[in-house]
Amino acid sequence: MAQKRQIRIGDQYLYARDAEKALREALRVAEAEEREHAAHQEPWIRRYVFSTDHKWIGIQYGVTALSFLLFGFCLMILMRLQLGWPGQAFSVMKVLGENRAPGGVLLPEAYNQLGAMHGTIMVFLAIVPLAVGAFGNYLVPLQIGAPDMAFPKLNMASYWCYLPGGLIMLSSFALKDGTAASGWTSYPPLSDIATRGQTFWLVGMIFLITSSLLGSVNFIVTIVQLRAKGMNFMRLPFFVWAQFVTSFLLLLAFPPLEAAAVLQLMDRVAHTSFFLPSGLVVSGTPLTVAGGGNPLLWQHLFWFLAHPEVYVLILPAMGIVAEVIANNTRKPLWGYRSMVSATIFLGFMSFVVWAHHMFLTGMGTIISSFFQTTTMIISIPSVIILSALFLSLWGGSIRFTTPMMFALAFLPMFGIGGLTGLPLGLAATDIHLHDTYYVIGHFHYVVAPGTIFAMFAGIYYWFPKITGRKLNDFWGRVHFWGSFVCINGIFFPMFIQGLAGISRRLYDGGMQYAHAREVASQTNPFMSMSAIGLLIFQIPFIVNFFWNAFQAMRGKVTVGSNPWEATTLDWAATSSPPLRHGNFEVMPIVRRGPYEYNSPEATNADYLPQNAVVEQPAPVLAPPTAPVVA
Amino acid sequence: MKEFLAQYMPPDYSAHGPQLDSLNAYVHWLMLILFVFWGAYFLFVLWRFNANRNPKANYHGMRSHWSTYSEAGVAIVEAVLLIGFSIPAWYRWTNRPGPETNPLELRIVAEQFAWNAHYPGADGIFGRRDVKLVSSTNPLGLDMTDPHAKDDVVALNQLHLEVNRPAIIHITSKDVIHSFFLPVMRVKQDAIPGMDVAIHFTPVKATGPDDHWEIACAQLCGLGHYRMRGQLTVDTKSGFQAWMKSQVAQNSPAPDTNPVQAATTSSPTTPHV
Numbered sequence: 001m002a003q004k005r006q007i008r009i010g011d012q013y014l015y016a017r018d019a020e021k022a023l024r025e026a027l028r029v030a031e032a033e034e035r036e037h038a039a040h041q042e043p044w045i046r047r048y049v050f051s052t053d054h055k056w057i058g059i060q061y062g063v064t065a066l067s068f069l070l071f072g073f074c075l076m077i078l079m080r081l082q083l084g085w086p087g088q089a090f091s092v093m094k095v096l097g098e099n100r101a102p103g104g105v106l107l108p109e110a111y112n113q114l115g116a117m118h119g120t121i122m123v124f125l126a127i128v129p130l131a132v133g134a135f136g137n138y139l140v141p142l143q144i145g146a147p148d149m150a151f152p153k154l155n156m157a158s159y160w161c162y163l164p165g166g167l168i169m170l171s172s173f174a175l176k177d178g179t180a181a182s183g184w185t186s187y188p189p190l191s192d193i194a195t196r197g198q199t200f201w202l203v204g205m206i207f208l209i210t211s212s213l214l215g216s217v218n219f220i221v222t223i224v225q226l227r228a229k230g231m232n233f234m235r236l237p238f239f240v241w242a243q244f245v246t247s248f249l250l251l252l253a254f255p256p257l258e259a260a261a262v263l264q265l266m267d268r269v270a271h272t273s274f275f276l277p278s279g280l281v282v283s284g285t286p287l288t289v290a291g292g293g294n295p296l297l298w299q300h301l302f303w304f305l306a307h308p309e310v311y312v313l314i315l316p317a318m319g320i321v322a323e324v325i326a327n328n329t330r331k332p333l334w335g336y337r338s339m340v341s342a343t344i345f346l347g348f349m350s351f352v353v354w355a356h357h358m359f360l361t362g363m364g365t366i367i368s369s370f371f372q373t374t375t376m377i378i379s380i381p382s383v384i385i386l387s388a389l390f391l392s393l394w395g396g397s398i399r400f401t402t403p404m405m406f407a408l409a410f411l412p413m414f415g416i417g418g419l420t421g422l423p424l425g426l427a428a429t430d431i432h433l434h435d436t437y438y439v440i441g442h443f444h445y446v447v448a449p450g451t452i453f454a455m456f457a458g459i460y461y462w463f464p465k466i467t468g469r470k471l472n473d474f475w476g477r478v479h480f481w482g483s484f485v486c487i488n489g490i491f492f493p494m495f496i497q498g499l500a501g502i503s504r505r506l507y508d509g510g511m512q513y514a515h516a517r518e519v520a521s522q523t524n525p526f527m528s529m530s531a532i533g534l535l536i537f538q539i540p541f542i543v544n545f546f547w548n549a550f551q552a553m554r555g556k557v558t559v560g561s562n563p564w565e566a567t568t569l570d571w572a573a574t575s576s577p578p579l580r581h582g583n584f585e586v587m588p589i590v591r592r593g594p595y596e597y598n599s600p601e602a603t604n605a606d607y608l609p610q611n612a613v614v615e616q617p618a619p620v621l622a623p624p625t626a627p628v629v630a
Numbered sequence: 631m632k633e634f635l636a637q638y639m640p641p642d643y644s645a646h647g648p649q650l651d652s653l654n655a656y657v658h659w660l661m662l663i664l665f666v667f668w669g670a671y672f673l674f675v676l677w678r679f680n681a682n683r684n685p686k687a688n689y690h691g692m693r694s695h696w697s698t699y700s701e702a703g704v705a706i707v708e709a710v711l712l713i714g715f716s717i718p719a720w721y722r723w724t725n726r727p728g729p730e731t732n733p734l735e736l737r738i739v740a741e742q743f744a745w746n747a748h749y750p751g752a753d754g755i756f757g758r759r760d761v762k763l764v765s766s767t768n769p770l771g772l773d774m775t776d777p778h779a780k781d782d783v784v785a786l787n788q789l790h791l792e793v794n795r796p797a798i799i800h801i802t803s804k805d806v807i808h809s810f811f812l813p814v815m816r817v818k819q820d821a822i823p824g825m826d827v828a829i830h831f832t833p834v835k836a837t838g839p840d841d842h843w844e845i846a847c848a849q850l851c852g853l854g855h856y857r858m859r860g861q862l863t864v865d866t867k868s869g870f871q872a873w874m875k876s877q878v879a880q881n882s883p884a885p886d887t888n889p890v891q892a893a894t895t896s897s898p899t900t901p902h903v
Binding site: 392411436 | 689762771
């Protein structure tokens with residue numbers, strides 16, 4: 001038996017193997033301290049521009065996406081002015097320039113540009129980045145108890161693909177012949193033969209899709225790998241589950257659209273004919289292209305993305321609403337398990353319903369039956385989630401805070417959006433309603449008073465966490481009630497217009513058509529007034545938001561780390577505003593599910609944070625294995 | 631409900647239309663019932679479980695599982711609507727009537743921003759078409775050397791059909807995707823270049839003197855999308871024959887000299903290539 005030799009380190013004698021271990025640990029600690037120190041010395045540009053901190057990236061995403069949201073909203077105001085009072089001159093229209101609105105009268109081609117850009121900006125530049133990029137980035141690591149995202153640099157790259165994509169998209173407004181004008185769906189051949197703006201649209205989309213792909217990989221790895229000790233999957237807040245499924249949707253659905261965008265780009269710049277059939281005659285002249293392509297291929301690729309995309313828009317919103325409802329009813333969510341299963345099922349089903357957007361492309365009975373059936377099936381998990389949220393209110397002690405108002409309004413508004421999907425999902429009733437304002441009303445109810453209201457709920461709810469200040473409650477209520485009334489004034493009449501057979505994307509709102517003229521002239525001015533009202537009621541929010549953000553920047557923090565008395569880790573284990581580097585003073589250990597409000601276990605408060613210790617003292621942590629090195 | 635919705639909808643003058651409108655009414659019943667039920671529940675809960683009225687929340691919340699049954703109920707109703715109504719209606723919509731019904735067969739060729747109706751004429755066979763022959767006077771590029779083309783009738787923005795006679799319409803497009811929409815017939819079909827999709831329906835009422843029935847475009851097709859409209863006329867049997875005769879006479883010297891042509895296609899979009 002070999003003699004073990006001891007080595008003296010500082011004032012301790014250790015065996016060689018232990019000494020080596022201790023030295024290695026000491027080196028690691030020293031290096032970490034050095035890194036920490038270096039991090040505090042980060043140059044300004046690494047801290048605020050090319051940051052790798054998930055919270056700062058979340059704020060970057062949030063501010064950028066809210067700016068795009070406002071921009072897309074302003075485009076809508078211009079469109080509504082034209083729809084409400086077709087052909088009238090408005091001085092505000094002159095911002096579009098003489099070539100789009102000579103003398104303040106919008107031209108048809110400019111209307112199409114506004115429509116295409118409104119849709120694209122709202123979906124790809126505003127809602128998705130806000131729901132996933134901002135809320136997801138900021139909250140997922142905090143809620144699962146992770147120090148940061150799994151790949152901080154990938155996270156930074158994701159934002160820096162998103163911003164250029166958006167800027168490319170916007171820069172097409174400066175083109176003489178204008179932006180893309182073929183709708184947010186960009187159906188070829190119209191988009192193939194459109195002006196240069198469409199090329200900008202495609203290049204912008206390629207950047208945006210890349211950004212989403214980078215982000216989604218990061219979310220999946222983070223949620224799988226970086227959960228805190230004790231945070232098993234059934235203890236994840238519902239918001240994290242929603243983000244998890246959303247990330248899979250983004251990861252699996254976006255590549256087909258990226259491929260399709262590249263193909264369309266090739267059609268436009270390299271004169272291929274992926275989407276152009278032979279024998280096209282455009283304005284009397286045969287088109288000199290190879291031909292042999294198929295315009296329906298684009299639609300399949302596009303909707304293979306764009307239907308899962310609908311759930312990308314809605315799932316994070318449901319996640320936010322679930323958090324706010326649990327907190328403000330002071331009780332656990334009803335049916336957490338079935339909500340999680342329904343969300344996963346919804347994710348799978350969302351990949352097999354896409355062709356219900358294409359019932360009228362000449363579909364036979366068998367294929368249409370398949371897609372109608374899947375569409376009816378996918379309505380069931382949505383019903384389950386929404387019912388669970390409704391039932392969660394039963395027995396609660398409901399606090400009508402501003403975030404709760406928005407979250408509550410989400411429920412019936414999303415309900416209208418979901419229910420009006422039924423006659424569109426059944427192919428037979430879709431014949432009359434397809435491509436009419438009924439469709440516009442349907443998906444706007446899902447996304448505007450649905451998702452956007454949920455986003456507002458989230459902003460009012462997490463603003464104190466991000467800044468250390470609550471938004472003003474009175475102006476929050478003004479914002480809520482004004483928006484709630486006006487937004488219904490815009491979208492509800494759309495169902496009447498749709499039943500009347502008024503097609504979407506009409507420059508004059510249907511005034512040319514005998515069957516549409518009467519209904520259009522009765523409803524459009526009212527809807528446009530509501531839109532202007534909605535714009536006015538956003539002003540209190542914008543002022544409220546910037547005033548408080550500014551105050552917080554001056555260091556005027558007014559709330560503690562858990563002002564809503566919430567249970568999830570984002571509130572329980574971090575300060576407000578959270579630490580800049582690393583999220584937690586002490587890495588939390590999770591001991592229970594996410595919504596233990598009014599739990600029988602709790603003794604002194606009506607809520608029990610996920611990491612709180614009850615009765616037994618905290619388990620004695622093993623002392624550091626490495627000895628202190630002098 | 632059907633009558634309630636009908637006051638907002640265009641009149642319905644096709645044989646298959648009432649079936650679609652009935653289904654639409656049933657679906658709206660389902661929507662209304664669900665919305666009113668959940669809405670009432672919602673308002674009650676907001677009142678009953680307000681923090682002032684109910685200062686301490688119940689940890690367990692709702693114990694009953696009636697919602698599971700209600701969800702199963704919704705699923706069953708949806709299945710009935712789907713299997714009992716929508717799929718049969720779609721089968722009827724896509725299954726073409728046989729020759730014994732003596733259908734009127736024609737072709738609609740959409741272009742920016744007009745509808746060309748192409749009737750095969752007395753021989754019942756469409757003339758050969760060639761894109762090289764397309765010109766302002768020959769929008770479809772009909773090859774007049776083809777004997778079948780000689781009796782063909784091409785009308786611009788005018789669709790004439792015969793009452794109570796099934797019409798089979800082959801729909802295609804010359805340039806971009808349009809969507810052929812007859813609101814009063816409950817008919818809609820995308821017009822896709824490179825594809826020929828045949829639809830069929832039977833008008834059951836002839837156009838009266840005060841009726842303005844239209845062909846609308848439902849798919850964004852460019853800057854003139856909002857004014858891409860044609861006129862639908864459903865004639866009696868004799869009226870249809872008289873119209874056909876007048877068209878043949880008009881067409882005989884040169885194919886299609888419809889004066890409307892110049893006016894409606896005067897704003898072309900320039901292809902970028």
